[in-house]
Amino acid sequence: METKNLYLNGKFVSSSDAVTVINPATGEGFARVATIDAPKVRQALADAHAAFPAWRQLTAKARADYLLAVADQLSRRADETAKIVTMENGKPLAQSKGEVALSIDHLRWFAEEGRRAYGRIIPHQTPGKRNLVVKTPLGVVGAIAPWNFPILLGVRKIAPALAAGCTTVLKPASQTPLSSIILAECFDAAKVPAGVFQVILGSAEMIANQMLSDPLCRKITFTGSTEVGKKLIAGAAAQVKPLSLELGGHAPLLVFDDADFEKAVEGTMIAKFRNTGQSCIAANRIYVQSGIYDRFVSAFVARVKAMKVGNGLEAGVDIGPLVNESGLKGALAQIEDAVRRGGKVLCGGKRIEGKGFFLEPTVIANLHGESACMHEETFAPIAPLVRFEDEADAIAQANASVYGLSAYAFTRDLDRTFRLMESLDAGTIGINDGVPTTSVAPFGGVKQSGWGRELGIEGLEEFLETKHVSIGMGS
Numbered sequence: 001m002e003t004k005n006l007y008l009n010g011k012f013v014s015s016s017d018a019v020t021v022i023n024p025a026t027g028e029g030f031a032r033v034a035t036i037d038a039p040k041v042r043q044a045l046a047d048a049h050a051a052f053p054a055w056r057q058l059t060a061k062a063r064a065d066y067l068l069a070v071a072d073q074l075s076r077r078a079d080e081t082a083k084i085v086t087m088e089n090g091k092p093l094a095q096s097k098g099e100v101a102l103s104i105d106h107l108r109w110f111a112e113e114g115r116r117a118y119g120r121i122i123p124h125q126t127p128g129k130r131n132l133v134v135k136t137p138l139g140v141v142g143a144i145a146p147w148n149f150p151i152l153l154g155v156r157k158i159a160p161a162l163a164a165g166c167t168t169v170l171k172p173a174s175q176t177p178l179s180s181i182i183l184a185e186c187f188d189a190a191k192v193p194a195g196v197f198q199v200i201l202g203s204a205e206m207i208a209n210q211m212l213s214d215p216l217c218r219k220i221t222f223t224g225s226t227e228v229g230k231k232l233i234a235g236a237a238a239q240v241k242p243l244s245l246e247l248g249g250h251a252p253l254l255v256f257d258d259a260d261f262e263k264a265v266e267g268t269m270i271a272k273f274r275n276t277g278q279s280c281i282a283a284n285r286i287y288v289q290s291g292i293y294d295r296f297v298s299a300f301v302a303r304v305k306a307m308k309v310g311n312g313l314e315a316g317v318d319i320g321p322l323v324n325e326s327g328l329k330g331a332l333a334q335i336e337d338a339v340r341r342g343g344k345v346l347c348g349g350k351r352i353e354g355k356g357f358f359l360e361p362t363v364i365a366n367l368h369g370e371s372a373c374m375h376e377e378t379f380a381p382i383a384p385l386v387r388f389e390d391e392a393d394a395i396a397q398a399n400a401s402v403y404g405l406s407a408y409a410f411t412r413d414l415d416r417t418f419r420l421m422e423s424l425d426a427g428t429i430g431i432n433d434g435v436p437t438t439s440v441a442p443f444g445g446v447k448q449s450g451w452g453r454e455l456g457i458e459g460l461e462e463f464l465e466t467k468h469v470s471i472g473m474g475s
């Protein structure tokens with residue numbers, strides 16, 4: 001089995017230790033990736049620090065040209081990268097292609113946006129003084145990414161950091177590191193200077209502790225569970241280390257009687273089942289107004305039953321495997337809990353026997369707030385349906401969560417749209433839109449879904465210091 005090397009200070013470096021990458025569709029290992037220990041993580045941070053002065057002193061245009069060259073390299077290798085994403089994560093190939101395409105778009109967006117990291121000159125109000133606001137890069141950024149969008153979520157961190165003039169050390173998830181190695185190969189082919197971007201792997205806790213304790217690392221940007229996010233918050237206290245946190249979610253999706261029916265069914269399918277339900281913005285609670293509830297349920301269940309489940313590399317597959325055995329067991333436990341509390345399984349509900357970690361796409365009705373799937377992250381193709389009567393009740397139920405990453409609503413009423421925009425507790429709101437994420441608009445959570453924003457112009461700000469410079473003048 002081939003072992004891939006890590007990308008350290010401009011070189012692909014082997015190690016005596018490695019992790020095996022398992023294909024969730026077969027349950028079998030198909031590649032290995034080297035791992036490193038604490039001293040080598042420190043070295044990577046030191047090398048990133050050494051690369052920082054030259055990288056920050058480049059013009060924003062020169063940094064943009066490097067990022068565009070990386071985007072071109074990734075574009076050249078898009079099909080091969082998508083195949084690797086499917087093999088390490090399990091998602092259908094068409095979705096992996098979409099993930100790679102969006103990663104390329106992120107690189108291009110931030111290449112351009114880095115050129116607009118404007119400060120400002122403020123009209124002074126003290127004679128003999130001038131007040132300037134200057135934006136400067138933070139320094140070395142440690143980035144930690146999860147497995148559910150293996151390449152996209154790493155790129156979403158390192159592209160703005162690099163565009164801002166920071167240098168970066170990326171730790172992908174242990175289950176899905178291969179696409180980040182391809183990304184490193186793209187950086188190498190684009191001749192980005194050594195130490196500007198590195199890929200490391202090893203014990204997550206050890207790596208996080210090095211990033212937290214090493215003063216050379218000036219910021220950690222993390223996407224993953226709220227549980228680990230809380231550990232990072234605690235660990236960041238000692239050095240008051242800045243954190244950007246993209247954490248868990250439990251998105252509500254509201255379908256109103258006045259919705260465009262077909263659009264609502266289609267949008268709900270996408271918001272729920274994209275990425276096999278393993279998305280932080282997946283619709284985890286689907287509330288349908290009583291006037292269209294029965295019609296919606298029968299149309300939705302028919303669509304769910306028609307989905308093809310299988311190895312994501314096979315043509316026409318809509319739903320791949322869950323990422324691992326523990327993800328599958330967690331999903332089955334949520335179904336069992338829902339049934340025990342009176343939930344009615346309308347379709348699916350069982351493991352698909354054989355190789356890999358497959359779950360039948362599942363729809364459950366008659367759910368109550370206390371069911372685990374109504375408040376714990378689901379991360380599986382399980383769609384819980386709840387009937388509601390009026391808008392105020394729907395909003396109250398939608399907001400009854402510790403999370404606030406995203407929310408969806410289907411309605412044709414403009415007044416209602418504004419009320420929903422203003423009252424739903426979520427960082428991203430999709431109105432008649434099941435796929436609201438785009439490079440150009442901010443993405444992030446409220447409540448326990450995190451701190452800070454990625455993407456949009458806000459995504460760049462996370463990696464810039466804002467300094468006030470007061471200049472005393474002769475007159």
Ligand code: NAP
Binds near residue numbers: 279
């Ligand atoms: P996770 O267990 O928190 O892991 C995420 C990353 O953190 C992985 O790289 C993991 O490394 C690392 N990690 C594990 N323990 C750590 C520790 N003690 N300190 C620092 N890093 C640690 O989450 P996951 O199960 O992989 O990913 C799913 C979660 O991510 C869900 O909660 C989902 O909602 C969230 N998510 C949020 C967003 C968003 O934008 N808000 C997007 C996608 C996913 P190893 O792989 O080596 O363990």
